[in-house]
Amino acid sequence: MVQSALAKALLAPFSLLYGLGVSFRNWTYRQGIQKSINFSVPVISVGNLSVGGAGKTPHIEYLIRGLSPYLELATLSRGYRRKTRGFLMVDRQMNAEEVGDEPLQYARKFPGITVTVAEERAFAIPEIMSRRPDTQLILLDDAFQHRAVRPGLNILLTEYDRPFTRDYLLPSGRLREWRSGYERADVIIVSKCPRELSREAADQLIEEIAPLPHQRVFFSYYDYAAPYYILDHRYRLKMEENVSVLLISAIANTDYLIRHLKEKAADVHSLDYEDHHYFDRRDLGNLQLRFREMPGQHKAIVTTEKDATRLELHRSFIQKERLPIFVLPLAVRFHFDQGPEFDTLVRDFLLNFKA
Template sequence: MITLVTVKLLKKIIYWKLSLQFFLITYFRNKLYDLGMIKSYSFNVPVISVGNLNAGGTGKTPMVEFLIDYFSEHYKLGVLSRGYKRKSKGFILASEKDDAKSIGDEPFQYFSKFKNIKVAVDNKRKRGITNLINYGVNMILLDDAFQHRKVIPTYSILLTDYSNLYFNDYLMPRGTLRESKKGSIRADSIIITKCPSNLSDVDRLAIKKLVKPTSKQNIFFSSITYSKELFSLNNSINISKLNGKQVNLVTGIVNSKPLIKFLKNSGLEINHFKYRDHHDYSEKDVIDFQGRIIITTEKDYTKLRKFNIKDLYYLPISVNILENENFLEILRDKIS
């Protein structure tokens, strides 16, 4: 008789075998790049890569926006993404005719929010960078590019979520790692994201010891700050005015727990409509959650606004990096 314990054991064995196969594939791929048997390319403009080892949920989008805010004042900036789950192919320079379906969720958010930069998508990063340079860009931000080794970045930033640190994780499908944790050696800076605001010096030191950075690597810690204002297309409302009220929270992201915690701590009563990351919303979805004030993420808002939903608001977030000036100084020195 097959018991629940037997099923769990069989599942664990299958996942272990699949993870071993995944390890071999990624190991030999990386080794071919390390040995120069697969060629990598560098460019004559600064290229900053933002990525992760864990699949999803490490805070790449707010980090890219942090870098956009800073560098767009000094460079003709271009952001390049593969455009995950987009319905199009090849290189696309974002324009007013595009939406989340044609260029992907995050690129569409960047394009909608920042009007002084170029945003493009291309699954072939080398080609995408070349095309952006031809459009007059003199600095590139690569979104979600840590595993894209065809390009040699000027500076590589590796993100890992405080609640799911990569060195405690396992390779897919047993865990969420896209490659061996040893791949972290390629990063110039490792940023521990979504840290609690009261993270102590002792905790930071303990994490640094676990990361075991090389002498050339820097480790930083960052946290997320939620706005006190909710925004819609033509309106805004201070979140304190919703104290004690029931709201519908709509999310299509990997980890909604920090957002839920923030809203509950702000006195809101939450009815959560949770969808898969990068969910493609439909009219049926809207029927399910409309009727109250609706709060969503900025990424989800870019896809939901086309439905003209009454009382739909998004909550902006921003990144705070401990030793922010030190981080930016190191980054400036590297790309100058």
């Protein structure tokens, strides 16, 4: 704790410089020096103030599940750490290196929607409408700081255990911009809440966030399903108390996931990598070695859906070595029966949208 406080103190001047740069950029948008563009198609943005880990992908998927049966929708992501450039329509036969892990996940799970990647969202949206003129809604993934597009509905996520109200600017903290940036949000979702959350604890956090009169606050958590085999979704892993799990992950924060696994398995070991890390053959060899060293006969390797898209780049190795890698799917749920309330808010936005 002392070292952490000392590190924050040493990095504070750099955070101040970073914050001044962010303030200047936001000022240019407020003054109209840089323009935020409105589009004639409804746009919903899902993002956060901090770097990674708040659960943008599962919440985008929640919106897709609820809206895709009724609307022609498209997702637009940057395609972080992909090895290509420019605008791309994502096909489920592509790989993570071409389009990024999260867009590939959307394309494979929801084949009926349009999935796209591009660095410049303001140029990508007209491209989407040109190629898919029937599109009725665009979901922007991780675009809270992308001011060039003005979304009709701006959804901000913040983690229950690490809310933006207790965080600091990069590099001494995890915030991409000042805490006051939350004021641009229409909806604030406190994500990754405990499955058992009291109304009192929620109210205390609402008081801490201090939402503006127009802002609505929701509380969500993850509902995990049975893990499926990475190379064949028909085979499921039955999580039991006698099963030992080796978790391999390259996501921003595994605390919530590990808590879930510890409730289901005998013991949990983990191999952690930086967010969006591309696993190489050495990583797979290390995984194989660590798995073999684990005691007992009832054991399995577990990973996330996002990590699975990058592990699949080594499909032949996984198949040859018969690595029992299982993928843990999840879905977003809302506390306090807020699901219908959130759905109604989104529906009303779409019904009242005017170009």
